Amino acid sequence: MNALIVDDSRAMRLLLRQMLVALGFEVAEARHGREALSHLQMRPDTQIALVDWNMPEMNGLELVEAVRADETLSGVRLMMVTTETEMAHVQRALEAGADEYVMKPFSKEIIADKLALLGLSGGDAHAA
Amino acid sequence: MSLSGSDFELVRRVVYDTSGIVLDPGKEYLVESRLQPLCRHENVPSIPRLVQKLREPGAQPLVTRLVDAMTTNETSFFRDVEPFEALRRHVLPALIEARRATRQLNIWYAASSTGQEPYSVSMMLDAEFPQLRGWIVNQLATDISPTVLERARAGRYSQLEVNRGLPAKYLVHYFTKVGNDWRLKDNIRKMVRFEELNLIKAWPLLPAMDIVMLRNVMIYFDTEAKKRVLSGARRVLRPDGYLFLGGAETPMNLDDSFDRQPYPRAGCYTVKATTLA
Numbered sequence: 001m002n003a004l005i006v007d008d009s010r011a012m013r014l015l016l017r018q019m020l021v022a023l024g025f026e027v028a029e030a031r032h033g034r035e036a037l038s039h040l041q042m043r044p045d046t047q048i049a050l051v052d053w054n055m056p057e058m059n060g061l062e063l064v065e066a067v068r069a070d071e072t073l074s075g076v077r078l079m080m081v082t083t084e085t086e087m088a089h090v091q092r093a094l095e096a097g098a099d100e101y102v103m104k105p106f107s108k109e110i111i112a113d114k115l116a117l118l119g120l121s122g123g124d125a126h127a128a
Numbered sequence: 129m130s131l132s133g134s135d136f137e138l139v140r141r142v143v144y145d146t147s148g149i150v151l152d153p154g155k156e157y158l159v160e161s162r163l164q165p166l167c168r169h170e171n172v173p174s175i176p177r178l179v180q181k182l183r184e185p186g187a188q189p190l191v192t193r194l195v196d197a198m199t200t201n202e203t204s205f206f207r208d209v210e211p212f213e214a215l216r217r218h219v220l221p222a223l224i225e226a227r228r229a230t231r232q233l234n235i236w237y238a239a240s241s242t243g244q245e246p247y248s249v250s251m252m253l254d255a256e257f258p259q260l261r262g263w264i265v266n267q268l269a270t271d272i273s274p275t276v277l278e279r280a281r282a283g284r285y286s287q288l289e290v291n292r293g294l295p296a297k298y299l300v301h302y303f304t305k306v307g308n309d310w311r312l313k314d315n316i317r318k319m320v321r322f323e324e325l326n327l328i329k330a331w332p333l334l335p336a337m338d339i340v341m342l343r344n345v346m347i348y349f350d351t352e353a354k355k356r357v358l359s360g361a362r363r364v365l366r367p368d369g370y371l372f373l374g375g376a377e378t379p380m381n382l383d384d385s386f387d388r389q390p391y392p393r394a395g396c397y398t399v400k401a402t403t404l405a
């Protein structure tokens with residue numbers, strides 16, 4: 001399974017990459033929403049994008065809206081992974097078309113459980 | 129000061145006699161790590177002094193708090209996902225069809241810990257089974273630990289707890305943020321009754337159950353206790369009811385009256401027809 005990590009923090013991308021690789025995913029990275037959108041348009045077979053909220057150029061919410069406006073990307077699941085923890089943010093993300101929402105800080109189990117809710121278990125369903 | 133061999137033996141015996149929880153040799157580190165906070169809570173200067181108090185007359189309230197401290201309360205919303213999928217896709221539709229005359233369902237969560245399991249099902253019932261409105265759905269959730277039951281009744285969870293396994297749509301729909309915590313709305317909290325129940329002691333009279341959730345509790349028991357608890361679950365289940373066990377649990381070699389249902393990784397069982405006859 002292919003996953004895309006979208007986060008402007010290199011440390012966060014590395015952390016999520018390690019978790020996703022351990023869960024059996026093939027992982028690509030993008031540093032902001034615009035880069036992520038370009039990647040997804042080249043790789044519409046990406047199953048899941050993990051999306052930070054606050055990023056330069058195009059933020060996470062704008063990315064979610066752009067992906068949902070593009071019919072060729074309808075198979076991409078979107079999971080916000082963000083420090084935004086207010087109810088209003090969760091609501092806005094879901095209304096924009098996000099499938100799931102993880103609040104930082106998180107653990108590998110939290111990511112694995114949320115992916116399982118979406119029916120995504122990477123290459124090894126029991127790696128978590 | 130650390131735990132001596134004789135003190136460990138006493139704690140081990142008291143915990144086993146009271147709760148059925150088996151603490152094998154080698155678990156001294158676990159006992160120590162759980163007793164240290166209890167010492168602070170009891171205002172006792174050391175673990176040896178705490179164990180000494182267990183030997184004194186009138187120690188029963190302390191024994192209760194000791195067992196409370198030793199129980200493992202690992203849980204999360206929709207833990208393991210698949211059992212809840214089996215409920216949603218197969219078990220609940222079948223029971224709704226079978227009970228359409230009586231319009232009543234009884235569900236028992238036998239080791240409910242801080243409430244995530246019964247509340248997960250309650251949210252699912254509310255969101256996905258509108259046909260149950262007007263039915264009597266009795267949900268009884270029990271645990272040996274009064275502390276976790278108090279937390280369960282409050283329905284208040286940390287950010288870490290709601291992050292784990294809870295679909296975001298349910299967070300938005302059924303929770304309110306209170307400071308850094310998240311509080312379950314009253315309509316869901318009121319769907320579950322929480323009571324103290326020790327699975328290895330005599331059970332109170334329970335109504336016939338359509339579903340028994342007995343997940344991730346037998347792993348702490350020895351073979352005899354597992355057999356007794358499974359036998360009790362069989363007696364309390366309706367003939368066409370469903371039993372759910374944890375992922376690492378099985379009735380195999382303990383109680384041959386259950387058939388495993390073909391729902392992947394759900395740990396779902398029914399009572400064998402031959403047992404009923």
